[in-house]
Amino acid sequence: MPIYMRKLLFVILLICFHTSLYAQTNNVLLSRVLRQVQLYPQEKTYVFTDAESYQAGQRIHLRVFLVNAVVHQADSISRYVYVELLNPERLVVKRVRLLRSDQGFVGHIDIPEGVVKGRYVLRSYTKNMLNLSRYESMKSIFIGGHGRLTPSKYSNSLNREEANNSINLLINVLKKGIKVSIDNLSDSSEDDYRLFVHCRSIPLYFGKISKEKDVILSYDSLSQGGIYSFQLLDTKLNKVAERLKFVYPEKELCPISVRWTDGEKLNNNQIPCIIKADSLREGETMDVSVRVEYAGVDNTVGQSDIISHLLFDMDKADCPEEPSSVCLESEPDSLLDNCNWSRYRMSDVIKGECKKGLIGVEKSAVIRGRVETLIGHKPIKDGVVNLISPDKSFYVVTKTDAQGRFSFEGIDFPEGTQYVLNAFTKAGKSWVKLLLDEDEYPSYKGQLPPFVWTSNDTTRVDATLELPKGGIQMEEVNVFSHQPTYSSRSDAYSRTADFSFGLRDIESIGATCLHELLRRVPSVTVEFGKCYVRGGFTVGGRRPAAIAIDGIFVNEDYDLDNIQMADVERVDVFKGGSTVIWGAIGGMGVISVTTKKGDFKAASVPLTNTKTFTTLGYQIPQGYTPNARTPMWLPSLRGASFRLLFPAEYRSTYRLIIEGVTSEGRIVHYTGEIGR
Incomplete structure (x- = not known):
């Protein structure tokens, strides 16, 4: 059993001791939830970059955190992650494919020269994540300037279930828990309702509720943090009303401390810095990415982070990205109004309607296609298909099935690898038509989060300029195209x-x-x-x-x-x-x-039995070159604590950013100027 399944089972069993779930119903719900998670494992991604703002022609270094959507542990199932750079017109500028390695999913995207100034988006996903629409994994970056995101209430009209306007659920946060009550606006005599509460498909409460009988959930019984779904059900377990509430995000966090040991200043003018999480449980470790950035370039206000991304953005339909402030203030309540939560299909699951994702988990690269006759386009059975990679001295052969289909699995080679594919009939004749299946990539049709420019300063902090004797340094001139590239x-x-x-x-x-x-x-x-x-x-x-x-x-x-x-x-x-x-x-x-x-x-150019092509192979991580904008970029650190060495001058003008998850699924986030 995977680690995340063991943790999910433990959490549900623990909740059973603290809530008033009916014994028989509890067993049924537990069985259905676990079956759904096994049939339809869901994932989330988060992109951590070496900066928030770039210039045309620069390289974006990135690390993608891939976690299980329910427990936020990195023990997920997909082997590959795709990352796309979308321009302001939502067109794909670049696409890379990252293979899981000892460092996680680490790679880079080169920004083309001459791209227009604007807010661009890094979209990340696995093939398994394509089973679910309307839950995008987006990360905004700015090219040609600096900007910040602004909160926005996205329309949630696509396939939205119409709520019963005659009944409202009222959710009030108390000092020691949450009070749930019914506001029945009609004169209906029906008063036999059930309240079902879950957070990321983990059931937290199931019991009776009426207009005269409120339900109070204690703080201790709510073991999760993030978006909670409060569903009012009738006697047939049909959903009558639903309210979403963002509560107790601190339960999902793993706070860390950063301590400078000035007394241990080394001879090379470097100061040790100790990064530690005092609240780690026995056996729990951190998996984080670290960057040191120039504090005068970007302001962290208006940026999204791993907390808002995993706890809010990716659990709310049609909400691709929000600034981190939504998790710290009262804004989530207004942004969640009139929304329902279809990600985990809990309305169907509690009635026993579990289903499997249509797109399988990608565990290896596959090249597929079919072979047919030139006349009549009939499939060729038992045809011979050869796959050759001259670059890698690789050769493999297979046969077609009754539908003329063939496939080669485990084709794991770096990007840019060239392949030659040829096909013949069973008798060795070459008069066949060879068709290669194209990889399908989803187009982005959702809304882009709103933003405002905070600075048009486009000075490249990583660039140096040596003036000749007598030369004069002019103000930087920026030319931006008004046409898409x-x-x-x-x-x-x-x-x-x-x-x-x-x-x-x-x-x-x-x-x-x-x-x-x-x-x-x-x-x-x-x-x-x-x-x-x-x-x-x-x-x-x-x-x-x-x-x-x-x-x-x-x-x-x-x-x-x-x-x-x-x-x-x-x-x-x-x-x-x-x-x-x-x-x-x-x-x-x-x-x-x-x-x-x-x-x-x-x-x-006649039809032929041979094709020469390249696929989107996996990307090989490249070394990082420090610059004045980001002098330190560490995409993968694992352990219970870390000791880093920083030059003394970093303490006045640089900022430390740390993000990641622990082995128990708790979220790590730290932002602070190094000198403080």
Whole structure:
């Protein structure tokens, strides 16, 4: 049994001794909750970066904390984490794939040169997390200046259950507990209700409640901290009303102390600093990331942190990110009004309706596809498929099944690894069509958290400038494009396109194939090698977008993988009214590909049984180069205490940031100027 399952079982059993759960109902609830957690294990991610503000062309160093969503322990199940850099238009600028290592999930993202000033977002997820929509893992960063987030009450209208307006649940926090009462606004005589309380799917109370009988939950019986769900149920366990309340976050925290030992000042002018958590339990250890940052660059006010992220952001639907202040003040109550909590499906689970996630846990990299005949597109059974990696001297072979499908599992190689895939019939004939399954990545359709600029200072604190004799240092000049970076419109066709990717954009994005590039465009989907704009539905059925290469339309079965990205100069996407320049054939949208030679002939690129491609391999962590902005970045420290050495000059102008989790799932967060 995984560690987090053992802890969940222990917590639930402990709660049973402190609450008035009915014995029979308690056993049923316990069994259903544990079954749901086993069938549908959920995860949360949090990105810790080496800074909050950057400049174009700089590198973002990051560490992703992956924890179980219920108990916040790092003993999670996925082997890979994906991190994307989204621009202000919510388009993916960069995407990396991180493999779990001894340091955790550590990597970096290089910001392309020339990107526009704005608030960008780091979105992190695992394939398992894609089973759940509306619960995003977002981390804001600022490029070209400094900013701060502002609290916002997000609309929670998508699939929101309509509450029974005739009955209200009233939640009042007392000195030693919480009082729950019913405000029945109607004259209904029904008074047989049950109150069900849970925090992150852990049941904390189940019992009768009425208008005349309130329920008071003692502080000791509420072992969790964060968002609590108070559900009013009828006799058939149907939800009548629900209220969310953010309470007792301190129960989830592990406070730490930072102590300077000035008396031990070393000969190299360094001062030891002791980082310790006095409240650690027996056998409990910390897993944290540490950075020392220039205190004059960013103000921590208006930033989100690991506390607000794990306890609030990722447990509230349609709330991608809030500043850390929401957990310290009374703001959570107003932000949680009229919201319900569908993440853990507890309304279904208490009635025994447990289900499994549709997307399996990613435990290894997989390359999949199918082989079919050139005429009739019939699947080829027992076909031979070879996978070769010249870079890694790797070779493996497999056969297709009755549907012509094949798969290679355990393909764990770094990013940039090139593969060659070829297929043959059982008799060794090469006249087959080889189709490669494209990796699916979710598009972001949610709201971005509001923010305000606090400073337009774009001075690069990590840059040095040596003036020649007699030279004069001028004020820094910043030039920002007013067009999104994907716009490279040099002719009449591209100027009318809805989205364009120029050569510089294609190179900076680093897409390995045209399908991966097109998935970054809103309303464009790729399914089985075909591209659809806005769904592609017509009266006659679903139709893909038309493909034009150097102005020549190709047939519907043409595989864009036949075009190597090294040969592409520009890609233009036309949808809606912009397709009129292409005539009737462009009714369902047009994807125009311009090659560098510009002399494409459809007959010159026949369908083949061979494909050369690269996948989104895992990223190899790179060493960190200290700079004036962040002179120290330690992505992974594990233990009960740490002893770090800091130069004495850090104590006047630098700030210490520590974040992470303990082995028991408690959250570690510390922010303080080093000199204090």
